[in-house]
Amino acid sequence: MGIILLIALLARIENDPILHDSVDVIELNHCYSDEGVERFTQVIFWRWQNSYPDGRYVVVDWRMVKEKQLRPRRDHKEKCYYLIWWDQNFWRSVRSISFKETWTQYDPEVENRKLHPVERRRGLYKKRG
Secondary structure (H helix, E strand, C coil): CCCHHHHHHHHHHHHCCCCCEECCEEEEEEEEEEEEEEEEEEEEEEEECCCCCCCCCEEEEEEECCCCCCEEEEEEECCCCEEEEEEECCCCEEEEEEEEEEEECCEEEEEHHCCHHHHHCCCCCCCCC
16 A cells, blocks of 8 residues: 555656746744744745845745745755745745855844835746746
8 A cells, every 4th residue: 555655646746847946045034032932934035136226135935834844955966955845736946056044033024025015026936837
């Protein structure tokens, strides 16, 4: 029974292509309360935006980290960081040449909304192709 399940899972992975995306920075952010209690952990995807005076990083998208698999990994051969995860109905891969891990008492994604509203975000790709 176990081998049949494994074959079925492998067939599903092969038939569902991965949706690839790239950003300039992947941030793993741990947000804490004023009392030092961790409120949540999130992954924030950033890109450099030249259209602002002097340029700035803006949020592309973000995801809450509910599972350890949603933690960026280093690909030494490709010299980048990446995440691959099941994102609702498909496999998603996001790569970046830069990674940072932060511990804050505020939400950087929410703070970025003041400078770059959600409506102006590119977002991660919604479909293949």
